[in-house]
Amino acid sequence: MKKISLSALCAASLISIPATAQIAPEASTSAPFADVYARYEAPAQIQTEKLADGRYKVRAPLSLLRSAQGSIHLSGANARETLYVNIAPQARIDDARLLLRHASSSAMDGMSPHLRVSINQQFIAQVKASTSQTSVLDEIVLDKQALSSGFNAIELNAIQRHTIECQDPTSPELWTDIDTLRSTIEFTYTRRPFAGTLADLDAAISPGLAGIEKISIVTAENINKSHLKWGALISQAIANRLDYKIPDISHSTATRIESETAIGPAPYLSTNTQDSDLILVGTFEEIGQYLSIDPASVSQEEGYLAIGPSPADPSRFVIIASGHNAKSVGLAIDALGLSSFPFADTNEARILEEDAVSNVNFAASAPLQSGKSYTFKDLGLNTTSITGSQYAQAALNFEMPANYFATEQDIVELELDYAYGAAQDPDSVLNIFVNDVFRKAITLSNPDGEATAGYKILLPSRVLQPGPNKVSFKAELNKSQIGKCAPRNLRNLAFILEGSSLIRLPDAQTYVELPNLGLMKNTGYPYSGVETEKFSILAADATSPNLAAVWTLTAKLGQIHKAWFSNVDMDFGLVPPANNTLLVGAKSTLDPILKSPFILTPSNNGRHKSLYELANLGRNGAVISGENPSANETLLTVVMGQNASTLENAVKNLVEPSHWSQLDGGAAVWREKPSTFATQSAQDTYFVGNLEAAERIAFHNAKTPLKWLLIMGGLLFGVASILAFVARYMRKRNQP
Known part of the structure; x- marks a missing residue:
């Protein structure tokens, strides 16, 4: 991955791209300008x-x-x-x-x-x-x-x-x-014509080919922060069911049509979105005119959820999430977000407060906890057995917390339950790799075979890293074959690794250097929903492209751990609150805050500096991360495009694996093709965590040994100077 100056890249963009390239696609009649920075074709796509x-x-x-x-x-x-x-x-x-x-x-x-x-x-x-x-x-x-x-x-x-x-x-x-x-x-x-019910939600929202590709979240014309959060949670409900795909998420405004042939729960709904499944959200006062239901049939305390064929395309679905007030709409959305919710085989449901979990962040797949023991089966690696093969491989995949910090004394312990067959060559081995680096080997040399329980392997805890980790077990089994045409019988070669094997993690401390977009890429930190630290999401304005950008990013961040941001503050605005904050908007909208002393002027302690040397982004999307001016040791991450249209397209490109996998450092810019992605290291960083003082000093000394030597040299020089002065003073005093 190349790392270049962010301002240099933006400046190059201004020089190389003609003015017509800055025009919105729908306003330009000329052919698309060749992207001179995209030297390689994009990866293959479906x-x-x-x-x-x-x-x-x-x-x-x-x-x-x-x-x-x-x-x-x-x-x-x-x-x-x-x-x-x-x-x-x-x-x-x-x-x-x-x-x-x-x-x-x-x-x-x-x-x-x-x-x-x-x-x-x-x-x-x-x-x-x-x-x-x-x-x-x-x-x-x-x-x-x-x-x-x-x-x-x-x-x-x-x-x-x-x-x-x-x-x-x-x-x-x-x-x-x-x-x-x-x-x-x-x-x-x-x-096929859509004929599913609420009980079929998991099947209808499928990651398979020909499944969900576009989702349009439809609201009434007037937007407030409730709609922002509802759309974000709906996007997560969809993305979490799609496992590894992020659909094309858009926002559209509902209009009423008179139809005698339309069917489904929203027969009078019309939108400007084509080839999309629809989700209509709002109170009955806002969207009741588009529905076939009488709002009076739903109590004030109930949320209303329904599914049926889309009025625009009977082969696609429309989901309705509504109620008499914001709280009841939230109940319907909470039920939609729980993949395990026990929906009946009907097209509509009324959700009571005791039916849905509200105001809590949860994740279906959270990182492992320090100081705990886990069986391989708990982590998805069931008993693995092979016979008649010279090679066997099993991998244990898990995630460590993003702020995980290993000291030199911390040890990871493996307790393996395994067995192997008889009459194997004594040079047969089980090799153990951690994150694709060889760490340990076990000989499988007993000619009579062997069954071992609780075989202990000690590894330094530093071999694990924050975020995803993989421990691989690779068995190499050999048997002597004598003679030119000896029968190649391998059926006695056998190996088994039991799912009852254990991994025991140390009680590690927490310490992390921020900003770090690479950490956000791998774990979502600090916006993943599994952290104890509070965070907020801000949209710069309520335009449809800005809403779509926020919802797409929220879907991507939640999908990392299949998280649900029910307890995350979401609002419109430019001033970040005093916690970790994700701010999304068009640069033209963000200019007042980006140019204001609030961000550009250093604070009294000199720690808050400019996040970005402002330049015209052109077709680039940009993400910049730095210490939040509103509060020390909290993070502000700004995602922007030059205008609303480029912002929406930039975020859709960013969440693609080809782009997201390149996030690193403190800032990045990109365009449609992955080869345009460029990153910049963070200029000013800070640390958060509970690392003990002695370990913290040792860690920073190890990071900057030259600085430590200079400091120690200065201290020694100072002490020597003081002692020399005292010695001269004492000699003069003692002279007759």
Whole structure:
């Protein structure tokens, strides 16, 4: 990742981009200006195209169907890999095909190597391996009956041979590579008419292909801070169900239509949003005119929640969250946010206060706690067992708190329950890696095999890092094969790692240096909803693009831990409160506060300095983070675009994995393509936490040893000078 001066990049933008590039897209009639800073193409994306006959076509690169990066490398006589394609229930598949670009070792030429393809354990096709100098592209027509809603398993099985006599099944000549960027699964589908109920919410809001892509949150014309918070919580309710996707979130204003044919709970609703699922939110006084329900049938204390076909498109849904007052609307939204809420199989529900949890932040997946013990099963790693293979791997994934601080004395303890089979070579081992760095090895050398419970491994706590961590267990099992044509029997090779194994964490302290956008990227800190520190979210104004930007960012931050910001203060304004604050707005709106002495003038202690050397952002989005001028040791993070339109587009780009993964330092700018992303280190930082004084001094001395040596040298020089002065004084005094 390149790190350059933020002001330099903005200045370069002003020089390189003509004036027409600053015009809003809808106002410009010229062709888009080439982005000279975007030297690389954007990563592959899932593409959805609406056809002339009303159907849709989806193209999904195989690279997006697996967590590993790069091509699929199938090595060995019988190698396989399974990909999972999630198809949303809204789609009725009309036709599908799999395009595979692959190449195989030329050593297998003439030995009939081939690829076997199956879907959901049903054989689909087999294609000849390409042993020529270049890869080939094969098209496989898929039986649409083999695909179903939910996850579909596509298994690629390489049957490979390079000799008839004495073949080693692990020979390096046995390989096939599949290009996952240029291999795709494509299908054409028709959207089913929506017929779900509230009990089907989790299925209707699906991350699968052909599922939720656009969400429009619809309100009445007048907006206040309640609507801001309702939209943020609704966005989190959607994003948390989508797991890893952030939909295109927008805001629109409701208008009334007279219709005798429209159906559903909002038959008189019209918006300017196309191809979107709708969520209509507001009190009955604000939105009652669009609904089919009589508000008098709902009590003052109840929240009202309903779902049905959208009046704009019967294949999409509209969700209604309403009530007689702000509190009752909040009850309906709280019920929507709980994925485990026991909705009945009906299209509407009335929510009482005792039914929904309000005014509390919660997260479905929080970081581990210091000083606690966890079984591997608790952390998602169940018992892992292999037989007949020379290699086994299991990984323990977990998250440490963002402000986690390990001292030299802290120890992480692993207690492993494992076993291995007999008649293995004594050089068989279990290697242990922490965050992909080798840390420990266990020999598996007993010729009779062994079952071990509670095998202790001590690791320095500093090998763990704030945020995501991975502990990998890689077993290398060997067996002697004697003679040129010895049978390659590996069935006695066996290894098992029990889910009852433990990881015991030390009672660590907390200490963190801020600002740190890299920490926000990995953990959301301090805006993730799992911290004890209070934080606020401010929107600079109530325009639709600003609302959409705030809701999109809130969805992204909440999705990190599947959090729910019910107890977070959200409001409109420019002056941050005296706590950690996220401020979102167009630079044209933020100019008064950015130019005011409130931010640009240093405080009495000289700690508060300018967050940003102001420049015209052009097409750039920007995020700047620094110490909050309203309160020491709290954070202010400002996200902005030059105007409302560029702000909304910039935030939509920012939450994409290709951009979000590059966040670092104290400031960043970007445009649509990921290669335009640039970061700048924070100039002024501060520390928060409960680290003891002695550890704090040692930590800072280790960070800046030269400064420490200069300080100590100065102290010693000062002491020596004082002693010399005292000695001269005493000599003069004692002279006769």
